[in-house]
Amino acid sequence: MTLTKVEERVTREQGSAGDQLLARARRGDLAALETLYRLHEGVVYDLARRICRRPEDAEEVLQETFIEVARSLRQYRGEGSLSGWIRTIAARKALARLRRERIRHADPLDDEAVLVDPAPGPTSAHRRLDLEAALHTLSANARAVLWLHDVEGYTHEEIAELAQRSVSFSKSHLARAHRRLRELIGERP
Numbered sequence: 001m002t003l004t005k006v007e008e009r010v011t012r013e014q015g016s017a018g019d020q021l022l023a024r025a026r027r028g029d030l031a032a033l034e035t036l037y038r039l040h041e042g043v044v045y046d047l048a049r050r051i052c053r054r055p056e057d058a059e060e061v062l063q064e065t066f067i068e069v070a071r072s073l074r075q076y077r078g079e080g081s082l083s084g085w086i087r088t089i090a091a092r093k094a095l096a097r098l099r100r101e102r103i104r105h106a107d108p109l110d111d112e113a114v115l116v117d118p119a120p121g122p123t124s125a126h127r128r129l130d131l132e133a134a135l136h137t138l139s140a141n142a143r144a145v146l147w148l149h150d151v152e153g154y155t156h157e158e159i160a161e162l163a164q165r166s167v168s169f170s171k172s173h174l175a176r177a178h179r180r181l182r183e184l185i186g187e188r189p
Contacts, residue, residue, distance in 0.1 A: 022082070026073050037066050040083060044090045050147040051094035053140065061097055065090040088162070091148060095163050098140045134184050138177050145170050146177035 024032035041062060048061035068089050076085055135143050141163075148154040148162070149170070159170040 022073075022076075025070075028070075033066075033070055036069070036082075040086050041066075043083065044086060047087055047090050047147070047152065048094045050135065050151070051091070051140075051144040052097060053136065057097055057101075058094075061090060061093045064093045068093070087152065091152070091154070091162050095144060098144060101140070134181055137184065138180055139173075141169075142173045142177040142180070145173040146181075149174050 021032050021035060025036050044065050045058055045062045048058035048065075049055060052058045052061060065086065069086055072089075076082065135146075138146065144163070145159055148159050149156070154162070156167045156170040156174075160167045163169065
């Protein structure tokens with residue numbers, strides 16, 4: 001997994017200043033917690049927005065993530081990057097939201113039938129290649145697995161653990177997502 005711009009900036013500023021910020025945040029210093037929030041909010045929101053269909057759901061995942069970060073910061077052992085730890089919390093929150101939505105609406109979000117074609121009308125190259133539109137044609141689970149695997153760099157085993165599902169769940173949804181995206185851009189499998 002590559003470092004995000006936030007991680008690179010934090011790493012450069014790290015040392016005693018980064019350690020002090022983390023120590024202050026662990027003690028409950030609101031200014032330090034706000035600084036951590038500001039440093040990581042964009043990455044967390046982007047992750048949540050790619051997994052959740054609606055921006056308001058992504059906002060709620062963002063808030064839930066940082067509530068948990070504030071509550072759990074003392075348990076962060078410093079193994080791996082702080083940004084990675086925060087993104088893992090965000091991914092868990094977003095996947096939990098998908099599970100709650102599926103239960104609440106009894107939608108078969110794993111089912112291929114949920115896939116929706118882009119807006120009707122003349123197709124244009126830019127429309128077909130629009131990643132945002134293409135992602136929204138995927139089922140919620142396929143979109144989440146695709147984003148976590150291909151963009152965030154999670155392994156199938158990690159995704160299975162986050163989603164509380166099997167490794168084959170992750171692999172099959174990723175294959176479906178890739179197939180669907182290839183169809184949208186007109187490539188052969």
